[in-house]
Amino acid sequence: MKIGNVELKNKVFLSPMAGVTDLPFRLICKEQNCGLLYTEMINAKALCYDDENTKKMLKIEEAEQPVAVQIFGSEPEFMGRAAEIMNDYPNEILDINMGCPAPKVIKNGDGSALMRNPKLAEEVLKAVVKNSKKPVTLKIRKGWDGEHINAVEIAKIAEASGISALAIHGRTREQYYSGKADWDIISQIKKSISIPVIGNGDIFTVEDSINMLDKTNCDAIMIGRGSQGNPWIFKRINHYMQTGEILPEPTLEEKINTAIKHLGMAVDEHGEYVAVREMRKHIAWYLKGLRNSARVRDEINKIETYEEVVSKLNGYMDDCLTLE
Incomplete structure (x- = not known):
């Protein structure tokens, strides 16, 4: 599988998770054959202001490549500048967060709140793509709530703006991580755009991963909570894809x-x-x-x-x- 010009060894990815996907955890997942690692989300404005704590989160080692750095923000000028800064870092992919449901993120119009404003979302996407020398990807949710489901609209805007791949979590912002992820929305997006689509939400077992791929026809899968305390999930899914055999659970x-x-x-x-x-x-x-x-x-x-x-x-x- 390819994202832009980046060749990936497999299609089982680690989801970006705040407070979880730091360097040690990414390296643990890489040892278990994770195909693409994502950093914790990085505040674009803090990056532009040269914040020391933010820069520490951007430590990337050769052993974990390929790595995607995820940035968040809703001001096109800061997001564009952050993309420019990231050109000097060793990550191979730059990702935009439009899915985080956390109150402290959405109160500023960032994360999943940006989906409520498709016009501004488009400006942000174009600013990042224009200033990045690396492939730019996007992570979104199904929508804001049950009355505002616009993932397909945002996906089409993303493709037209030059985004190289799109990850979709099948829940609304209102749902957070409750209820069941809607895999049908992933399938709808896959039919609506031609760039790679990465399915995310409720993958906790090898069987879940196969079911998602079969039901949605997505190009890759992204695992978040299913990898917590269980980095073996990447190796076990990849082994099943290659051999049809399900490896035993870790001892x-x-x-x-x-x-x-x-x-x-x-x-x-x-x-x-x-x-x-x-x-x-x-x-x-x-x-x-x-x-x-x-x-x-x-x-x-x-x-x-x-x-x-x-x-x-x-x-x-x-x-x-x-x-x-």
């Missing part, structure tokens, strides 16, 4: 050892104080569904050092294996 040892490895990478990247706290949610995801995991998760939420977390996880693994 308890694989889950714990990956959580420990992920923690170590996070400490290297963010420092112990930040990493131990940031990793609490990831560890909870890795432990989800495992025997007696609620207790160890609660204990880890109170721990503040790397060594203690590793000791707690190893102790938990030993206890579980003893009980088998």
